[in-house]
Amino acid sequence: MYFSSRERNLIRLLMDSDQVWTVKKLAETLGVSERTIHRDLSGVEASLDGMGLSLRKKTGVGISLEGDSAGLEALRSVLAEQPETEFTPDERKTLLLCTLLVTSEPVKLIALAQDLHISSATVSQDLSRIEGWLASFGLTLVKKRGWGVQVTGNEKDRRAAIRSLLAEHFDEAEILGMLKQSLQRKTGNYSGLVMERLLGMVEREKLSAVEEAVKEEIGRLPYSLADGAYIGLVVHLALAVERIEQGETLTFDSKLLHELQMTREYRIAARIASRLESEFQQEFPESEVANLTLHLRGAKLGSDRQNWLESEVGAAAVEAGELIRRVEQELNVSLADDPSLMQGLAAHLERAVYRMKLNLPIHNPLLARIEQDYPAVFAAVEQAIKEVFPQYRVPREEIGYLVMHFGSALARKRRGRSPSVLVVCASGIGTSKLLVSQLQTEFPELRRIRNASLLELQQQGLSEYDLVISTIPLESDEVDVLRVHPYLTGEDLVKIRAYLDERMQRRIRGKPREQAVEGKDGQRTMDRLENIQLLIQTTLELVKGFSLSSLPAEPLRSLLDRACGKLEETGVLRDGKPVVDRLLERAEGGGLGIPGTGMALFHTRSGEVLRPSFTMYHLTDSIPVEGMDGTTMLMDDLLLLLAPGDTRKIVSDLLSRISVLIIESPHSLAVFQSKDEERIRDYLTEHLNRYIYDQIEEQRSV
Numbered sequence: 001m002y003f004s005s006r007e008r009n010l011i012r013l014l015m016d017s018d019q020v021w022t023v024k025k026l027a028e029t030l031g032v033s034e035r036t037i038h039r040d041l042s043g044v045e046a047s048l049d050g051m052g053l054s055l056r057k058k059t060g061v062g063i064s065l066e067g068d069s070a071g072l073e074a075l076r077s078v079l080a081e082q083p084e085t086e087f088t089p090d091e092r093k094t095l096l097l098c099t100l101l102v103t104s105e106p107v108k109l110i111a112l113a114q115d116l117h118i119s120s121a122t123v124s125q126d127l128s129r130i131e132g133w134l135a136s137f138g139l140t141l142v143k144k145r146g147w148g149v150q151v152t153g154n155e156k157d158r159r160a161a162i163r164s165l166l167a168e169h170f171d172e173a174e175i176l177g178m179l180k181q182s183l184q185r186k187t188g189n190y191s192g193l194v195m196e197r198l199l200g201m202v203e204r205e206k207l208s209a210v211e212e213a214v215k216e217e218i219g220r221l222p223y224s225l226a227d228g229a230y231i232g233l234v235v236h237l238a239l240a241v242e243r244i245e246q247g248e249t250l251t252f253d254s255k256l257l258h259e260l261q262m263t264r265e266y267r268i269a270a271r272i273a274s275r276l277e278s279e280f281q282q283e284f285p286e287s288e289v290a291n292l293t294l295h296l297r298g299a300k301l302g303s304d305r306q307n308w309l310e311s312e313v314g315a316a317a318v319e320a321g322e323l324i325r326r327v328e329q330e331l332n333v334s335l336a337d338d339p340s341l342m343q344g345l346a347a348h349l350e351r352a353v354y355r356m357k358l359n360l361p362i363h364n365p366l367l368a369r370i371e372q373d374y375p376a377v378f379a380a381v382e383q384a385i386k387e388v389f390p391q392y393r394v395p396r397e398e399i400g401y402l403v404m405h406f407g408s409a410l411a412r413k414r415r416g417r418s419p420s421v422l423v424v425c426a427s428g429i430g431t432s433k434l435l436v437s438q439l440q441t442e443f444p445e446l447r448r449i450r451n452a453s454l455l456e457l458q459q460q461g462l463s464e465y466d467l468v469i470s471t472i473p474l475e476s477d478e479v480d481v482l483r484v485h486p487y488l489t490g491e492d493l494v495k496i497r498a499y500l501d502e503r504m505q506r507r508i509r510g511k512p513r514e515q516a517v518e519g520k521d522g523q524r525t526m527d528r529l530e531n532i533q534l535l536i537q538t539t540l541e542l543v544k545g546f547s548l549s550s551l552p553a554e555p556l557r558s559l560l561d562r563a564c565g566k567l568e569e570t571g572v573l574r575d576g577k578p579v580v581d582r583l584l585e586r587a588e589g590g591g592l593g594i595p596g597t598g599m600a601l602f603h604t605r606s607g608e609v610l611r612p613s614f615t616m617y618h619l620t621d622s623i624p625v626e627g628m629d630g631t632t633m634l635m636d637d638l639l640l641l642l643a644p645g646d647t648r649k650i651v652s653d654l655l656s657r658i659s660v661l662i663i664e665s666p667h668s669l670a671v672f673q674s675k676d677e678e679r680i681r682d683y684l685t686e687h688l689n690r691y692i693y694d695q696i697e698e699q700r701s702v
Contacts, residue, residue: 021063034483097133139151206238209280320345320346330379362398364397369487422450422451435471482496531695542658546616546680552621560580560638574608586604594627622636654688
């Protein structure tokens with residue numbers, strides 16, 4: 001019978017103490033993640049059963065080891081026979097990678113053998129095991145007799161491998177938390193040594209300064225970063241500082257460097273680099289600034305709450321629509337009527353395509369579970385993505401994230417209702433949406449569940465919720481918090497069910513809570529009514545104000561001057577000139593032509609816009625414009641979508657719905673290309689009316 005070093009330490013804690021251990025306490029004591037504890041407990045249960053021992057798991061209490069004295073004595077004998085200096089094969093693999101990835105010189109085989117307490121022959125076998133892993137990052141393992149072993153490859157690939165190695169062992173939220181604290185472990189905890197080696201690749205002392213610089217400067221960006229992207233950025237920068245100090249810097253393509261220097265992200269990256277130079281008295285090369293720019297541009301949040309007026313997801317939305325249609329055909333299911341799927345996919349694809357173009361790495365800790373639980377959906381998305389993006393090699397990790405969006409949409413078809421729940425996740429790439437859908441599937445009595453990222457949570461009150469379910473450590477005096485895994489485990493399901501059955505109903509019925517929020521309930525009802533009133537009023541303004549008119553074929557500025565002049569005459573705009581400038585500035589930042597059509601959607605928000613407006617203009621002749629896919633196309637129809645500068649979220653979401661509606665299906669494209677003003681207005685009225693009913697239902701559930 002064999003137990004790994006980490007399993008041995010876990011068993012000793014359970015054996016040598018009379019206390020009942022929670023998974024959280026075990027994880028903290030052993031310095032590993034709760035996910036690791038769950039995995040190790042599953043691994044030792046069968047062996048313990050053979051000795052007449054068992055693990056007793058009591059919901060809300062904890063875990064204890066139970067059995068007769070003979071069984072416990074037999075277990076002690078087994079543990080005593082196994083050498084404490086023994087590492088598992090996976091631990092040896094990790095330790096080898098930790099050593100070789102941060103070393104620029106060859107390492108002798110005998111030195112590696114001594115470090116791992118194994119023979120040189122075993123080291124050679126272990127090295128063969130890691131060659132494929134290194135090759136997946138474009139790195140080569142060079143072995144020469146009498147010379148040693150060394151990892152070779154470019155610096156960018158080496159850093160990607162180090163980040164991936166960290167991501168394999170830590171959740172996103174754990175990385176910062178574990179790196180920023182000194183871990184206390186008992187002598188002989190060799191699993192702890194593995195963790196220390198991993199964390200040692202990025203010096204903890206650098207993280208605070210790096211995080212401070214990132215936190216302050218990214219606030220200058222016009223968009224938010226997902227929590228996972230934010231954490232990844234901090235780790236990336238801390239690692240970059242380490243590598244620069246060792247004389248290891250990146251090389252960069254001059255043409256791409258010039259293109260990046262024209263972006264707003266480059267200016268933010270340069271400010272971060274300047275702060276780090278002052279902090280560490282170390283020059284930050286231009287190539288490193290450019291690489292940081294790539295990460296910033298690839299890390300936009302792009303959530304469903306981001307509206308089209310401020311985003312650049314137009315081209316991605318076209319591709320998202322095509323992806324949905326192909327997956328529908330593969331699965332024989334209708335998903336086109338789910339606006340959340342369309343917007344979520346478009347936002348994700350914007351970043352995914354950018355990553356694929358530049359071969360930026362991405363890690364998906366849930367990939368194996370996604371492939372196991374969604375085999376049919378995974379196969380459908382994998383086939384569809386090859387057809388929609390034949391020019392790219394799409395990694396399975398990326399496909400896994402796309403599957404999560406489709407899994408969420410499929411789960412929403414079985415939506416239930418009941419107490420209000422806020423879901424808090426560290427990851428911004430589909431994880432929170434999948435968790436929400438799992439909750440709605442497993443607990444149909446839960447009503448529409450809200451989700452928020454860790455960064456958004458700082459701006460959001462919790463008192464209006466009955467329960468917070470979080471994948472990261474979180475404490476609150478306002479509301480009960482349950483911590484779960486990003487993908488709900490059996491234990492998570494039991495924990496949530498027990499809470500709902502034993503405590504939630506008491507909390508909902510409890511008089512103190514009703515009295516405490518009586519005034520707030522009245523105010524929230526008033527807010528909901530005002531939101532519904534604003535939504536209906538705005539919809540009427542949009543539908544009544546819609547028009548389709550003709551314009552002569554002129555240069556783009558002249559066209560926009562004419563269109564905005566008409567809107568100025570009808571009282572939509574206070575002054576058309578600043579709006580034209582904003583529209584042209586937006587067009588310069590990325591194409592607005594819808595590929596495969598003769599339409600271009602120009603959109604912006606401005607203080608000169610007095611009320612939301614959507615209008616169309618048919619040109620007497622085509623003019624060239626840049627398409628959303630970066631190619632030049634001919635525009636026959638100009639679509640103009642405008643919003644006031646102080647637009648409330650519920651109105652922004654409504655305008656976003658119009659943007660998506662235009663391209664969400666071949667039928668909708670045909671309607672907007674029909675040149676039939678009455679048909680288009682009727683189509684808008686029908687779909688916006690349906691949207692209003694959905695929003696009223698959502699407002700009632702808040």
